[in-house]
Amino acid sequence: MKTFEVVLTKSYLVRIKAKNKQKAKEYAELFTGDISDISTESHRKELSFKIEDIDCKMNEAFEAREVK
Numbered sequence: 001m002k003t004f005e006v007v008l009t010k011s012y013l014v015r016i017k018a019k020n021k022q023k024a025k026e027y028a029e030l031f032t033g034d035i036s037d038i039s040t041e042s043h044r045k046e047l048s049f050k051i052e053d054i055d056c057k058m059n060e061a062f063e064a065r066e067v068k
Contacts, residue, residue: 004064010034011058018049027051 018024031039
């Protein structure tokens with residue numbers, strides 16, 4: 001089997017409850033993984049937010065190159 005490096009871009013729509021728009025953007029960036037909420041209960045309690053849904057909207061590979 002050969003090994004490749006693939007440039008992959010993903011775009012998500014995240015529904016989140018937070019105190020304001022800036023915090024919603026910040027927490028969406030910090031606490032989302034590959035279509036999963038990676039925040040802990042203590043994060044949610046201390047920072048007052050809850051990610052309700054994450055929906056992958058785009059998943060596109062732009063380039064692949066073989067590596068040795």
